[in-house]
Amino acid sequence: MPASGMFLIKHKGGDNMIELRNLSKRFMTADGPVEALNNVNLTVNDGDIYGIIGMSGAGKSTLVRCINMLERPTEGSVLLDGRDLGGLSKKEMQSVRREVTMIFQSFNLLMQSTCLQNIMFPLKLARVPKAEAEARAKELLNTVGLPDKANVYPAQLSGGQQQRIAIARALATRPRVLLCDEATSALDPKTTQSILELIRQINRDTGITVIVITHQMSVVQEICNRVAILEHGAVVEEGDVSQVFSRPKAKATRALVFPDMTEGQMSSGYGQLVRLIFEGSVTTNKPLIASMAMDCGIAANILGASTRTVGKREYGYMLIEIPGGPDELAKALKYIGRAENVTVQVEAEYGGREVSE
Amino acid sequence: MNQFAMAFTQDKLEEAWHVLLTEFPLGLWETVYVTVLSTLFAIVIGLPLGILLVTGDEKGIRPLPRALMKTVNVVINFLRSVPFLILIVMVIPLTRAIVGTSIGSVASIVPLVVAAFPFVARLVESSLRELDPNIIEMAQSMGSSTWQIITRVMLPESVPSLVTNFTLAITTILGYTAMSGAMGGGGLGKIAINYGYSRYKYAVLYLAVIVLVLLVQVFQTIGTRLAARLDKRIKK
DSSP, rough: OOOOOTTTOOOOOOEEEEEEEEEEEEEEEEEEEEEEEEEEEEEEEOEEEEEEEETTTHHHHHHHHHTTTSSOOOOEEEETTTESSTTOOHHHHHTTTTEEEETTTTTTTTTTSOHHHHHHHHHTTTOOOOOHHHHHHHHHHHHTOOGHHHHHHHHHOOOOHHHHHHHHHHHOOOOEEEESTTTTSSOHEEEEEEHHHHHHHHHHHHEEEEEESOHHHHHHHOOSEEEEEETTEEEEEEHHHHHHHHHHHHHHHHHHHHHOOOTTSSOOOOOOEEEEEEHHHHTTTTTHHHHHHHHHHOOOOOEEEEEEETTTTTEEEEEEEESSSSSHHHHEEEEEESSEEEEEEEEEGGTOOOOOO | HHHHHTTSHHHHHHHHHHHHHHHHHHHHHHHHHHHHHHHHHHHHHHHHHHHHHTTSSTTTTSSOOOHHHHHHHHHHHHHHHHOOOOOHHHHHHOOOOOOOSSSSSSHHHHHHHHHHHHHHHHHEEEEEEEOOOHHHHHHHTTTTTTHHHIIIHHHHHHHHHHHHHHHHHHEEEEEEEEHHTTTTOOOOHEEEIIIISOOHHHHHHHHHHHHHHHHHHHHHHHHHHHHHOOTSSOOO
């Protein structure tokens, strides 16, 4: 087992900043009720960069909007630092929203206001004196690396620059939680990198808790220390990024981690599907499958293989097919099980069971 | 020579020129101030009403009782569908109550406003509906109150569109002043009708029309340029 939390960016003791308890959200549509969220339980620690990942339609956007009560959950509760947000008055909610701010996929800047005015926007809402608001906005322009854009209008900026202004705006009221709703989905890979770097840096410098909603695996790998996988409105897997990605248990997770290796499609149907996960570069150097063929006489059929870097660790991933019956399978599992740092999973849908190291 | 050509003989043109110099300055002035004042009053009533139509909507930022919204919509549609000529007559009691008379330029402002404010409300509504709903959501996520969303987000973000639509309103109202001119109001409309229609002096009528067309051009050009200048989305 790798030390849990080894990729923690900043850990301030593990206080629960956000807690979602039995959260459910139903939407009434013309075709009847739609269950957008189904009994979601999550805990985000103070200082975490917490990833919530899922395919489109998984309920990510609804989930993040429940955290700041833009959507009222149908059932369950949202706790911000122990405080239940469900029972708050409109006024109280408005002040909570200065503590939990948000950035968006489409940046959502005020196009008729300058960058400085955009950053001052939440401060004006909070009735902060103008001079003070302006000083804070200028400070934030520096933080996001755009000190010369104060009097420029958003239309004159690139997407990445607009998102930087949006980040500055979101930080203006010194929030404790920053919600990022697909914040890099509209950006090219290079700009995505720089925005993620900025978010990580802000998290490191201020200890702000960040919740990242994304459908991009790479985003979670890049900056998150914890992750929840959302599918059909429910959390199917949750934990440290390194752990979840190295031993993906849920099918949805595997589909996200190794999108090019969908099970079932490639199987010849003659054997048992087995998934191998290699940890670290030492193990990936050993010709495990070849030596198994020589030592046990089992000619495994390699259906697919790839490697992933999660955090700073490499993970190899292989999907093989063991021909023959249960005896051959047991033999193969025993052989592979002896190898170091290799996790073996027998495909459940082929009547298998999970085998740990 | 037919009747039409006879309207443009030397002496007819000279007479028209004379009318242009003597009566047009006052007529032009009346038309301009009636148009501008009517538009302003129509905006004063129509702008809040247009905001209400958007924010009070079922999916708006502050939904109001459906019955109320329905009533407002029906009243607006009713006023919009009454022909202006009929409306002038219909509001005569109101005009008398407010102005003291139903004759003259000032009196013509009342029916113009009554006809124009529902139109302006619809224009404002369409301007505000153009706004990206994500921007509203952003404002809500930052803790805006309903009033702050209206004053700090919806209106400022819609300025170019509002200016464009107000320009449309002012040019339309300008057209209406000619009608109210025929119904006891003042301005170029009155001159055109009095000379051209009642006394067959077509040259005067055409001159009045030309001046009205020029006036529309002026309002439109100012409005278009202003909207473009105010729009910060245009890269300069």
